[in-house]
Amino acid sequence: MYTLYYIAGIAVLISFFADREKTIKGLKIGWKKFSKILGTYLKLLIILSFILLISDQFIINYLGGQAPFVGLIMGLIIGSITMMPGFIAYPLAGILVSRGVNYMVVAAFITTLMLVGVATYPVEKEYFGIKATIWRNIAGFIISALIAVVTGVLYGEVLV
Amino acid sequence: MAKNKKKTNKWNYIIFTVFVAFIIGSYFLNFDLGSRIGSNFMIFARDMISILPPAFILIGLFDVWVSRKSIEKNFGHTSGFKKYIYAILLAATTVGGTFVAFPVANTLYHKGANYSSIFTYVTAASLVMIPMSIMEASILGVKFTAIRIGVSLPLVIISSILLGNFFTRIDYKIPKAE
Structure with a gap:
């Protein structure tokens, strides 16, 4: 869990032996960037805490027992607005599959979960600007839909 | 613009403090919804604490090197x-x-x-x-x-x-x- 701390620690040590001043300058830059964005990350934390209230049961109910294309659309939408860490998302996807939900629907949900971040908008806009953030997410949504359909075809769930 | 940013940042901190107070209060008062939000919060907070500070150290070093x-x-x-x-x-x-x-x-x-x-x-x-x-x-x-x-x-x-x-x-x- 704290692997990145070890990596950063070692990097700082090496850098410090190589060039003291450069290292201090680098740490200052890092701190400046960090302190500037921290507030936005805290805001994101609050948003995510609420979003995760959308329970597993809700997702299972909505994605299960739908006609494939309704399920596909639902998967894309739910995946776009929610955000959850992998250790919650993948077991949930496993449950969906075991309940007989199409792989296509699961792919739609999982891929938009990763590619489309409505919730992470506040952070992304700070680094990319509003326009790039919106276009990138639209592209992510289209890519996710294509991936889901291809998955459906390759699993023999939808006929072409 | 820069001044405006600072102001938004300040608001973020204030809202965050209120939010944390709400979670702590929920635990003491056994307010179920609040506690659930609190445990969600812990999931992501642990993630961010373990990642963000060292990541920004590396970004800073990257910048100079x-x-x-x-x-x-x-x-x-x-x-x-x-x-x-x-x-x-x-x-x-x-x-x-x-x-x-x-x-x-x-x-x-x-x-x-x-x-x-x-x-x-x-x-x-x-x-x-x-x-x-x-x-x-x-x-x-x-x-x-x-x-x-x-x-x-x-x-x-x-x-x-x-x-x-x-x-x-x-x-x-x-x-x-x-």
């Missing part, structure tokens, strides 16, 4: 198709996913990487993270993961090129996060 020239050469206009390969490799090994990828992409851009490389990088960072993909394959099957990655990477590169051209044409500037 990596020259603009080498970024331009490998991720800029002069680099051909190989910049997408580099971007994907960098993405696959980025620890921490998009939370880290956004600031890294911003730093790369201001050091001379072009739009299509940073779009590829950020998008790939959420798609092909190695530890996540291994977990996925073990739960949903290797076939599922192979399809997802195999289909997505070409699409990611194509969409990045399209978006990159579009943003170059309208002369879009990405904000400098410093």
